Amino acid sequence: xxxxxxxxxxxNYIEMFRIYNYLDGDIYEDMNLFKYEKGEVIxxxxxxxxxxxxxVKGRLKIYTLQENGKKLLLRFNKPLAILGDLxxxxxxxxxxxxxxxxxxxxxxxxxNVLREKTKDNIKFYRFIIKNLSHKLYTISNSSSxxxxxxxxxxxASYLVSVLxxxxxxxxxxxxIELANLLGxxxxxxxxxxxxxxxxxxxxKENKEIKIIDYNxxxxxxxxxxx
Amino acid sequence: xxxxxxxxxxxNYIEMFRIYNYLDGDIYEDMNLFKYEKGEVIxxxxxxxxxxxxxVKGRLKIYTLQENGKKLLLRFNKPLAILGDLxxxxxxxxxxxxxxxxxxxxxxxxxNVLREKTKDNIKFYRFIIKNLSHKLYTISNSSSxxxxxxxxxxxASYLVSVLxxxxxxxxxxxxIELANLLGxxxxxxxxxxxxxxxxxxxxKENKEIKIIDYNxxxxxxxxxxx
DNA sequence: TATTTTAAAGGACAAATGTCATGTTTTTTA
DNA sequence: TAAAAAACATGACATTTGTCCTTTAAAATA
Numbered sequence: 001x002x003x004x005x006x007x008x009x010x011x012n013y014i015e016m017f018r019i020y021n022y023l024d025g026d027i028y029e030d031m032n033l034f035k036y037e038k039g040e041v042i043x044x045x046x047x048x049x050x051x052x053x054x055x056v057k058g059r060l061k062i063y064t065l066q067e068n069g070k071k072l073l074l075r076f077n078k079p080l081a082i083l084g085d086l087x088x089x090x091x092x093x094x095x096x097x098x099x100x101x102x103x104x105x106x107x108x109x110x111x112n113v114l115r116e117k118t119k120d121n122i123k124f125y126r127f128i129i130k131n132l133s134h135k136l137y138t139i140s141n142s143s144s145x146x147x148x149x150x151x152x153x154x155x156a157s158y159l160v161s162v163l164x165x166x167x168x169x170x171x172x173x174x175x176i177e178l179a180n181l182l183g184x185x186x187x188x189x190x191x192x193x194x195x196x197x198x199x200x201x202x203x204k205e206n207k208e209i210k211i212i213d214y215n216x217x218x219x220x221x222x223x224x225x226x
Numbered sequence: 227x228x229x230x231x232x233x234x235x236x237x238n239y240i241e242m243f244r245i246y247n248y249l250d251g252d253i254y255e256d257m258n259l260f261k262y263e264k265g266e267v268i269x270x271x272x273x274x275x276x277x278x279x280x281x282v283k284g285r286l287k288i289y290t291l292q293e294n295g296k297k298l299l300l301r302f303n304k305p306l307a308i309l310g311d312l313x314x315x316x317x318x319x320x321x322x323x324x325x326x327x328x329x330x331x332x333x334x335x336x337x338n339v340l341r342e343k344t345k346d347n348i349k350f351y352r353f354i355i356k357n358l359s360h361k362l363y364t365i366s367n368s369s370s371x372x373x374x375x376x377x378x379x380x381x382a383s384y385l386v387s388v389l390x391x392x393x394x395x396x397x398x399x400x401x402i403e404l405a406n407l408l409g410x411x412x413x414x415x416x417x418x419x420x421x422x423x424x425x426x427x428x429x430k431e432n433k434e435i436k437i438i439d440y441n442x443x444x445x446x447x448x449x450x451x452x
Numbered sequence: 453t454a455t456t457t458t459a460a461a462g463g464a465c466a467a468a469t470g471t472c473a474t475g476t477t478t479t480t481t482a
Numbered sequence: 483t484a485a486a487a488a489a490c491a492t493g494a495c496a497t498t499t500g501t502c503c504t505t506t507a508a509a510a511t512a
Binding site for chain 3: 176
């Protein structure tokens, strides 16, 4: 982690994501731009929270570690995401690990300063509520899906949800990670991929998964993840 | 559902749960007391939301229905719980079913009136944020637990979490429902109960599960659910 | 380039879980 | 109280998933 002393860049991002819509006044002087490199950890489970962040560039991986050593990827974040909303009013310790997937830029504000300076800022509160609601909405959904459907359906859902209509192939950075994301083992993911390949629904090519039969995939996905 | 015209009772509950800590002024005239009987549905998935509720008496069951007909109990609610916080600022349709477990009393406020009258009420916003944070915190936790641990551990966790230190037996209203709550089948829950019984950890007696060896149960639960 | 490391693929077997069926017990209700 | 319905219990078998291991392919590095 490295602090970036670049007032102009900071202001660019404030402008780009219209952060002035949620925050105002003298809070800007407390904003610091931080750069996290690939693999660097931003939040660590069970730590006390020091900074509230806006992710303005790069991608983050959010996951939990379990006592049995297993790791569960909860989601990815891309700009504009916020970190620390859960801990903003309640004094929880951090409960998920956040790691930078590539070189990321975050605007950080000391959480106590933020609490103090926004304690009457209804715009910011509204922003926080919308963010929390969205996260809750998303996780409620994926949580029940994960529990009730076998990996085959969850994987199909995942594929459908990362496709954007036009694109018909998916870069998989790493199958082990993908297996974690789906809460399963690499072995099982492999079986499922083979199964879908045999059935002519997908094809694996280099590091890509190509969709052959989108309709069948859609059927398998049962409209999950939406 | 029946509206209860009892100003005094309503005021009792407002007093009992200190609702004046979160709301104030002329919103009280918009509060209605509703009574829901056992089995009655308060929120139905995909419906538009009309009322925001405070649960002041009784217990509620929160669950989702999946396309394959399976049902997943997300949690139980007891007073003081709130319904509609997720939909308060975002215009989502309702995404979980809420059903009364016994005869329940709820204070309901027309959601649009509430939105209008609390749009500058930072106390209420703070209350909502705390509630959303708590729900998110809880569900993140249980969600990863459900995915990563077998039913045996989840069931042990469940038992530990519903015990309150002194009590050593648990009323199970219904094993099918309990199986749903844990996201498994009745058959599998039964196997697990038999297994724990054989190992001398619990005993099933009438409609109760008695804890024999709390320490072993605690070990099995791995401190999950907290 | 040669060597080492990491990722990928899949066989073999065991554990966890689900579905279905059938019999028993308990509860509800006519 | 007798009949019907609901809850409970469990065997048999199939499916899903995990663990462990070996081989091969690809990528990173000395």
